[in-house]
Amino acid sequence: MATNKTPIKVGFAGALTTVKTELPEGEPVPWDADSKLVHVGKKVPRIDGHLKVSGKAKYTYDIHLPGMLWAAVLRCPHPAAKVVSVDVGPALKEPGVKAAIALAKAGDTLKFAGQDVAAVAAERPDQAHAALAAIAVKYKKLGYSVDVVSAAHPKAPVVHEGAVGERRTEGHVGEGGGGTLQGNVRPLPPSVRGDVDKAMAKAKPELTHAAVYTVPVQTHSALETHGLLVRWDGADRMTVWASTQSIFSVRDEMAATFGLDKDKVRVVTEFLGGGFGAKFGASAPGSGLGYIAGELAKQAKAPVKLMCTRADEHVCTGNRPDAIQQVKLAAKGKALLAIDVTSHGTAGVGTGAGVGRNAFGIYTKCPNVRVTSYDVFTNGGPGTAMRAPGHPQGAFAIELALDELAAKMGVDPLELRIDHDEHPLRVKQFERGGETFGWARKRAESAKMRAGNARIRHGYGVAASLWGDFGRASAAVATVSVKPNATIEVKNGVQDIGTGIVTVLAQVAAEVFRRPLSTVTVKYGDSEFGPSVGSGGSQTTSSVTPAIRNAAEQAKTQLTARAAELLGVGSAEEVTWDDEGTAHGGGKSMTFAQVCKKIEGEAIVATASRARTYGTAPMAFPGAPLPQIAGVQFAEVTVDTWTGVVRVPHVLALHDCGRIMNELTVRSQINGGVILGTSYALMEQRVMDNDFGRMLNPNLDCYKILGAEDTPAIDIELFDVYTGANSTGAAGIGEPATIPTAAAIACAVFDAIGAPVRSLPLTPNRVLAALGAYEAKEPPLPDHLRA
């Protein structure tokens, strides 16, 4: 055990320092730069991989119980309406229907097309859907706005009469609270450094840049839709199978909804088909799925399964807010003087459209910065967290604007970034990436193609990532058992959202005992296995692995004490374990199996949690005492100037995420982040029809998601960082890996054609307009959105 002020070697290769850290009570000495680990950090294939690829893995969608009923939900067809009457009675007479409930009552105001109105449970799914037609509902249609421009207008119909009930986007760490709602617009606290107005006033006009950047609403579109299966186990107890990224928030919500003790609600999520930020809680951000399934099950006295249809998934389970960002920049010589961003974004009826951290927190040598974000409430359906809330939006605007300014300054965009970033590792990533990517040579080639007016142009761009190690203290409680048969069991109720966390947990336990991975089993995905965190904020690995290590160290201490007895030495300190797991002491030796055989009782069991974060290496996150995670991505595009089609043949991603726990699963997450970001750059967008106030593409045909032929070749360079912040040194990668992708691609398109495309996605209509192939009639930014 550590004592006060423990020396820990932190940093990254080429920049290692020893810091003396006061460790929390009972904390083992954290794994640092000097630790020689044999399991952690290796390329370990997923221990559940074969179950997934063979179809044996059972997702919530696959769970069928005897006598189970299927639910379907009637959803409001209007973007805003007052409910005049609802009668579910006729639905009860439809074939197979066992229960029907109203979810809205006369007088209720419904705020988006897709909101819950009523629900039924029937013996077959087609019967449930057919029965919805029998429900009689009368609406009085109300005025509405489904886009930011019209909703922010002072005369727009007000979405929220009174206080906004919805919470801010989850996982949006460090930017809490909001100002007073005016109409549908609510300011977020601005981020300010220096004096932007003064700096702008002083700047030479030719070294300033001002433009408007827009990004669309993106939907999460997880392959497995939202849903759950509820079985009542008596009047005061239930079991819930849920497609969720947070088992314990499902438990808490179901307990609160039905007035049950938390420990009488069991939640199981063995496999999960994606979440991306929209699957916290028993309900979706725009649909009370937990209540609906639980209440129908109660009334029908049978288990009820409710899985969203694909259309429901698009309209009522949350989305990534859009943004209209006005960016103003100023420079002096080769130095950035001022950054001023004003953003309006819709989070639908939900909230949380702030975009500021990239502009504020990356190019910190710029002395004057101001970012002001506004939430604009609309009747477009709820927004929610989506993989790095606010960041891909913010990155797109600031990075493309910087490239436009760099062109005016006559400065290389990569050099401009290196010159204004204070994060030592991100600077190294910029430099290293520039070499690997062949930046200077490639930028010269693209300039030549532009000058030669080639049909197919190549372009190259770069953008940066910023995230924090938001690992949570005490939230995850892990149990590690060592059994007489020399196997190790790890238990924690965490869900595996698809990152491979289960494999990493096994690696950590194997590491502590220096035992083969095959001797470790992990019990997870079940609230019975002990408290854990939601998979959001890229915090799962950083929150859970220290708890596993700490519990394993405690179990090992107990095992060592037993070994000391067996070896006949006076104290545990006289026992040493070698890398084969053999105990030595008093001139004698016992294998791990021999010691385990002599365990008294069923097993040695220890339980522990994660301590508070106690380090910030290599650099603190802006405004919080926790490590900052860096990352840089380079993108290559081709642009067909005859058709406007953009393709992305190559992305180079350079990232750090604390200690690399498993190189394969880290690479897999980065691949996913780059693919999501490329999809955001090239094609994803919710399309709303203003005449109906409804989504036109609530499917996977016209809502386009990157396919195999669109996926770039992805090269990844990883940088190990020793944060000294928790006992394993793990940090997160899910979100940082997708933040800069779309921005880098947009910068590359600017390089390819010499004209910026300032709206995502970078579809042919926009590229052809930027090329001047036709006159696009884009309306100017209305006065009510101007700063």
Added chain:
Amino acid sequence: MERFSIVRLATLKETSARVAEGAGERVIRAGGIDLLDRMKEGLEAPTELVELQSIGGEEGTALRGASEKDGGWRLGALVTLGQIAAMTDLPKAYRALQVAAGEAATPGIRNAATLGGNLLQRPRCWYFRHQDMVCLKKGGDMCYAQTGDHRYHAILGAGPSWIVHPSSTASPLLALDASVEIWDGKASTRTVPIADLFALPTVDPEREHTLSPGEILLSVQLPAPVADQRSAYATAKEKQSQDWPLAEASVRLSMRGGKMSQVRVALGHVAPIPWRAKEAEAILEGKTPSADLFVEAAKAATSPAKPLAGNAYKVPLTHGLLRQALHEATGLAEA
């Protein structure tokens, strides 16, 4: 999707009669790609799908087969897009069709999607495909695309409906001067130029083709290539894996003595029907290929275009695709 049964009969006559008896409730299924889409989208709820695939004997062989006759080719209605793309014995002169068939949808869909189904599928318009929106095409009062979001809609030949025809084989077949063989459901067949299979919305906004109830499309017939025939097809999509074209250009021409003749230009996904661009043909006919001439022809092709506020990009996009197709067909380097 509602429950339905599948019926398999052995002859065309029985199949046609079965469907005719239960009009509206019973439908023919070939590949079923678009039909099942429409059923899942809640647009249609037939109780019975009567399978063309079960037809046997000579009729079945003709529906599923591809054969040469007098230098031309007959492609059965049930030949899949995947089969067309993979055929090694089709003349190079028909290349536009093979490329179009091979670039449509995905390998999985191409392996099931039939040529007949591709020609007779319903439009992809998102107002038409939305279960709750009763547009002109579904018997409503107006085409919502005209004032709504029409980024994927027609710039040529539109009104009172602004759909684009969804078939990717239609424009190359039009350029290749193909005909279709149609059975009347009782005793006789008729063969008509493929242009006559399609109808503008001014004829009937609720239909895209001219088949009468009970008629069945049996085959597509490609005429023997003209001397030194070349053809090419170009398309652009927002997404390269599984997406619908934003626009397509198909050309057929004869290259003799360095000059182009018998020029046919057809455009896809820009009009409610596969669109023949005679203005472009006139400019190209009898001329020596040149990049400038192709630009001129491309501009002529869209000269009748009347884009709406949100789809004007399709004009330069179509120019680019037609220029590409002309360069490919003539072998003239682009730069």
